[in-house]
Amino acid sequence: MSEKKKIVSIEDRIPKLKQARKKKANRRLIFYLSIFFVLISIIVYLQSPLSNIHRLEVKGNDFLPKETIIQSSGLTTSDNMWRIDKDEAIKRIEENEEVEKVSISRGFPATVTIKVSELGRVGYLQLDGSYRALLTNGSISEKKWDQPKSDAPILYGFSDDKYLDEMAEELDQLPASITRLISEIHYKPTEDNPYVIQLFMNDGMEVQGTIRTFATNMEAYPSIAAQLDPEVDGILHMGVGTYFEPSEKKEEDKESEEGQ
Template sequence: MTDKLRKKKKRKKKNYLLRLLVIIAIGVGLYFLITSELFDIDSVKIKNNNYYTVEQVKDKSGIKIGENIFKLKKNEIKDKLLKDPYFANVIIKRKLPATVVVEVTERTEKAAVIYNGAYIIIDSDGMVLRKASAEPKITVIQGLTVKKAKEGKPLEVEENSILADTLRMLKSMESSDLFFKKIDISNVIIKAHIYDELICEGTPENLSQNIKNGNLETALYEMYSKGIKRGIIKVGTDNYCSFDPNVE
């Protein structure tokens, strides 16, 4: 009985050692496989970019062709890209055996705030994207008292509520064909310039309402058809609009 137990224990030890050797062999094989050239990055695909080119996003990511795909530090690359204010979100995926996919969500330039002779470019949430010396081809906002403008941070102004209302008004323009060249918010009644001398006057709330219901677009279309490029459209409550051909 004792001999049988001894033989049984020996067989168990042999089986254990055999399984251990198999596991080690598989592990070594997997190591050499995943570190082989088969998994060296040979392609980086960029998706949903608009402001930056594909090559610019690749350069900013720092992903290197020839690097092993399993050594790719996705979180570090994501954090690096998110330091750029134009990126709202970044998703990085491995597509085996050798492709990396970078999906970006970009912030869009919505307005430019005049400050110290320059332009602070912001998105629809008031996030500062960059500063420019030349006037950009987006709506220019003047009349704000800027307290702090740091890239990647919300623009800080004394007239926060007016800025928020104005940005909401600009958002309401996205579904229409309207574009304001310049908005002066020096007073409670803002002046939104279609042309230099064709101006809409009203509160941001009233302008937004008349943009959403199509009243302002209809009024402007009638003026365009008549060749009118000068005057003031006064926008009030209850869908009220009036036109004054005289510009101060």
């Protein structure tokens, strides 16, 4: 005896079809309402103080104070972080002569970060009774100091821009650990060599060198100075060749003492 197939009438299927369509319509409604409320929330957020800048961060600055950079940018915590004109703020910050490059980024929830790349100070020049910084590109800062900072040597006698630019380039190549050992650099050209310089080191050593090979030669200074007798005065020549020349006065005094 064959099993009879159960026949479902159209009247029985209609309620189930209606229920399925209702569920589908409800899900669609919930989806559109969710999008609507998300858009409303975004609009409310953008119009409210919640979207204002809560924190301004500055990174990469060694010489310019954080406050100076922020003030230059024109950005404040009352600004909407999504409406700020980044290009205009960058342009204003780059007006600082010690700034080479700037970038501005936004971060969640309400942080704006200013990243700067500075032109380093490689020396100080005494001009008109005050000190001004020599920057890595050879330019001289407009800012003045009553006393030079200890982060770079003082330069004397560099009246020719050509040699000053070359000196700045060489100083920029020198490691900061060695730059800090130099107290003064004097430009001492001769008829035969317009590149001669005289250095006075913080350890009391006097060094004579040349602008052209300054950075390369001076990298060896710490190891050479460590081998010299600190009690003997003289000049350490670090030009074409490297040798120590004791001062004549010291040698004469030494010979006089030995003769007694």
